[in-house]
Amino acid sequence: MAVMTRAQLSWSRANLRQRAALGLFVALSVVHLAAQLAGASTLANRSQWFLMPALALVVAVWTARPRGRRVRLAGVALGFSWLGDTVPDLVPDDASFLVMIGFFLLAQVCYITAFAPGARRASPVLRRPLLVLPYAVAFVVLVVTCARGAGSVLVPVIVYGACLTTMAVLATSLGRLGGLGGAIFFVSDALIALGAFADGFDLPVAGFWVMSTYLAGQGLLAVAVVAQDRARRGAETTSQGPAQPTAWTGAGSGTPDPSRR
Numbered sequence: 001m002a003v004m005t006r007a008q009l010s011w012s013r014a015n016l017r018q019r020a021a022l023g024l025f026v027a028l029s030v031v032h033l034a035a036q037l038a039g040a041s042t043l044a045n046r047s048q049w050f051l052m053p054a055l056a057l058v059v060a061v062w063t064a065r066p067r068g069r070r071v072r073l074a075g076v077a078l079g080f081s082w083l084g085d086t087v088p089d090l091v092p093d094d095a096s097f098l099v100m101i102g103f104f105l106l107a108q109v110c111y112i113t114a115f116a117p118g119a120r121r122a123s124p125v126l127r128r129p130l131l132v133l134p135y136a137v138a139f140v141v142l143v144v145t146c147a148r149g150a151g152s153v154l155v156p157v158i159v160y161g162a163c164l165t166t167m168a169v170l171a172t173s174l175g176r177l178g179g180l181g182g183a184i185f186f187v188s189d190a191l192i193a194l195g196a197f198a199d200g201f202d203l204p205v206a207g208f209w210v211m212s213t214y215l216a217g218q219g220l221l222a223v224a225v226v227a228q229d230r231a232r233r234g235a236e237t238t239s240q241g242p243a244q245p246t247a248w249t250g251a252g253s254g255t256p257d258p259s260r261r
Contacts (some may be wrong), residue, residue: 014061021061025054029215035242036208044207045089052082055222062226064233073114074225080107081218085164097196098153101160104189108163112220113179117176123173132169135186139165149197157193164189174224181220188213 028050035044056078063071084103088096125131139161152158164186171182191210194201203209 016032017061020056021054021058025051025058028054030108033208033212033214033215036211037205038237041163044211048211049086049089052078052085054217056082057217059222059226063229068229068232069117070114070225071229073110074222077107077110077114078218078222080104080110100155101153101156105160105163105260108160108167111167112145112163113169114225115167115173119170119173123170125169125172125179135169138186138190142193146193146197150193161189161193171221171224172226174221175225178224180259181217181222181224183217184213184220188217 020046028047032047032051035041035047059071059075059078067075080103082188084100084107087103088100091099120126124139125135143158146157148155168179168182168186171185172179174181188210191203191206191213195203195206195210
């Protein structure tokens with residue numbers, strides 16, 4: 001009975017950490033979006049620096065060690081996203097856009113690498129290739145719309161857009177939340193591209209819409225990754241028999257199979 005009490009206490013503390021991390025991310029997001037709406041640019045810029053670290057903390061405390069390959073790569077993607085949010089503020093204006101594209105390109109590569117294994121079997125989009133068509137059409141329309149205004153940065157924009165579209169398609173292998181997160185992330189970056197390069201595109205409070213879709217997209221991808229990791233661990237626990245409650249799930253997590261992602 002004493003062992004169970006200690007286990008339950010450990011689980012309760014972990015649950016508190018999880019809620020605290022999630023609350024921190026939500027609070028920072030609300031502050032940032034409110035600053036965007038109010039036109040408080042300094043607060044918006046500074047608060048943006050803390051958004052992705054807070055989301056990475058959510059992923060960290062909602063998953064158990066040893067973390068799977070997909071969780072680790074998602075964490076790296078969030079790290080590159082953080083660099084894409086912060087470093088452009090620290091470099092000359094004429095280099096900031098390319099620096100941002102560069103770091104977010106690395107983030108997309110990490111997401112692609114994380115989502116690709118098993119995607120053809122798990123993704124309803126990849127199982128029916130015609131469903132890929134809307135993604136391809138959206139990408140082509142975006143490139144055509146932005147091509148004239150992009151000028152010398154057109155090639156980097158195309159490369160990044162292709163990786164972003166690939167990520168959005170592969171994210172459908174994570175289920176509905178992952179697919180929705182990838183699609184919303186695409187919308188967020190499309191708004192940035194249209195605002196920067198498309199003639200006559202003037203979205204009111206554009207910063208709010210860009211960042212709200214960005215936070216929703218990244219958040220949904222994080223939730224999908226965590227959910228899949230927990231499902232994997234639950235399946236491993238079931239196959240290995242009952243175990244003592246852990247601080248992370250309240251059920252035995254067992255020893256992960258290194259070949260599983």
